[in-house]
Amino acid sequence: MGVEGKERHRELETGAQVISGHLGKTIQRLRKAYNLSLSELAEQSGVAKSIISQIERNETNPTLATIWRLSQALDVSIERVLATSDEEPFIEKSTRADTPILVSEDGKVRLAIIGWLKTIEWLQWYDVQAEPGGVLDSDGHQRGSVECLSVLAGEFEVEVGGVVQRAKAGETLRYRCDRRHTVRAVGDGPGHATMVCILKAAVMD
Incomplete structure (x- = not known):
């Protein structure tokens, strides 16, 4: 093997180690996010428990x-599993004109999509502005x-499966959103809140 061939082989080995290292961490984080044991993931994927353990390590x-x-088995795209995390630092700015706005059916609740569109498959967040009595049914x-x-001003009410809870400024409501859920602005004045949706495929520590 010539010098160029050896260099290329070394580069490929290094690249494989980087991908493998990131892969193991990603698989482990996803498994823990779904509260799966090694045995449960092995059963769902058809991959031996010992192999999964070796991959994670x-x-x-x-x-x-x-x-x-x-x-x-983890319900995530293979591209995302293989993606490396060593990206260059960056600062990205979105102007008000660049920010998409969603409006509720009654026209009283406006959601500005302030989250990163690249994360929309697993993490979404919005700036919520609501008129008194506004209803967002999802x-x-x-x-x-x-x-x-997270309520910044006014008062909101969330209803999920017949259970209702209210929150004022400085308070946060967390709730399952994998079923029909309703958010209402119940204060006398306008309501302002930040809404974050963590979807099933989220990668969490």
């Missing part, structure tokens, strides 16, 4: 078929999803 380089089985998201409503 970065002791083996799995085949593409193995990665695909794990990604299917269908359920992916099973296992959770929504957080």
Whole structure:
């Protein structure tokens, strides 16, 4: 093997180690996010428990078929599982004109999509402005999803499955949003809140 060939081989080995290292961490974080044991993930994916354990500890380089089985079991795209995390630092600015706005059916609740569109598959967040009496009625998201409503001004009420809870400025409501849920502005004045939706495929520590 010539000098160029050896350099290329070394680069490929280094690249494989970077991907493998990131892969193991990602698989482990996803598994824990879904509260799955190694045995449960092995059963769902068809990949041996010992192999999954080795992958998470970065002791083996799995085949593409193995990665695909794990990604299917964890309900996440294979591209995301393989993606490296070593991105260049950046600062991105969105102006008011660039920010999409959603409006409730009654026209009294406006949601500005302030979250990053690249994370929309697993994390969404909005700036919520509501007139008194405004209602935001939503269908359920992916099973296992959770929504957080942090009230900045006014008062809001959330109803999920017949259970109702209210929150004032400085308070946060967290609730399952994988079923029909309703957010209402119940104060005498306008309401302002930040809403964050953590979908099923979220990668969490």
